[in-house]
Amino acid sequence: GAGVSQSPSNKVTEKGKDVELRCDPISGHTALYWYRQRLGQGLEFLIYFQGNSAPDKSGLPSDRFSAERTGESVSTLTIQRTQQEDSAVYLCASSRAGSNQPQHFGDGTRLSIL
């Protein structure tokens, strides 16, 4: 079946602009996660959605970052007033409910801030 789909695959934008990243999870996966991967580093957790529960936003680095998800479908991650330190690969993952369930990752969006 289809995996996690992310768009765009690459995004180049000027400092100060807003960007919106999209994630389409695997059908039937109620949990959705966003991570950030900076060059040469591991993954940093950003935000978690589970069904209609309140999201866990504890990983968002600043109030310039926000994310939405309607039900168990598509999610968007928005970064306002982008800064050069926002340059990274943003990865989305989805899973069935439960911390023992493996997360399935998309190929990510590579964001470059000029």
Next chain:
Amino acid sequence: AQSVTQLGSHVSVSEGALVLLRCNYSSSVPPYLFWYVQYPNQGLQLLLKYTSAATLVKGINGFEAEFKKSETSFHLTKPSAHMSDAAEYFCALANQAGTALIFGKGTTLSVSS
């Protein structure tokens, strides 16, 4: 606090040699542990997972990992390396709340002929 430590940011082996990638974890609750592989410009692919069943876990592509509670380790092994195994490998621990994975910094595996 929960954490994951991967010893060695870079491991080099010859084709056909044993692969050993080290992972140690810290957790006050029984852990759920995962190994992922990342090829260039791709997302992460699950290799295997430990979720409190058998301590020796077999995964895809001939990889396996052994959970050792006494050593708080979950090292990844493969008896014979292939050129196609060259990639970055991440060890991850499910956080206590079940809302995220805590990742190690990754180990880049190079395989030479």
